[in-house]
Amino acid sequence: MRFVPILLALALFACAPKPGIVHLAQPGGPPVRTGWYEGRLDILAGGDPLVKRAQPWRRDIACRETVLRQLVRMHYDAKAPLEFNYMYTGLDRDRDLVLIRYFAPAWNPKEIAGWDVIVCHTRRGRVVEAWVNELPLE
Secondary structure, eight states: OTTHHHHHHHHHHHTOOOSSGGGGGSTTSSOEEESSOOSOOEEOOTTOHHHHHTHHHHHHHHHTHHHHHHHHHHHSOOOSOOOOEEEEEEEETTTTEEEEEEEEEOSSOSSEEEEEEEEEEOTTOOEEEEEEEEEEOO
């Protein structure tokens, strides 16, 4: 029981407000584009140093998953509950951006498979843009 306040403080610190994904949903924030990501995307292996470097950014996104839902609903008519899963971390070598991709499957897929959100960071962790896409069933 002595460790409960310490664990609570650590959990609050991990999800403490900091610049990042929340700015995507604010006026004047980084751009949110729709459609397929237009850059060149290389998926990184799990042991890549950039994947490890992106872990704090993934935690930021996990603590604020509601922002992903908000971004999808700002651009698409997604009425179903959206539960996002981390898919991969990638790199756009041309633009030198680290990309983190999330996917929320459709609960009752008839026309679409789900929704895709790619959050683009600089190597220093600043969020510069996001891409939101509705993926068709194929």
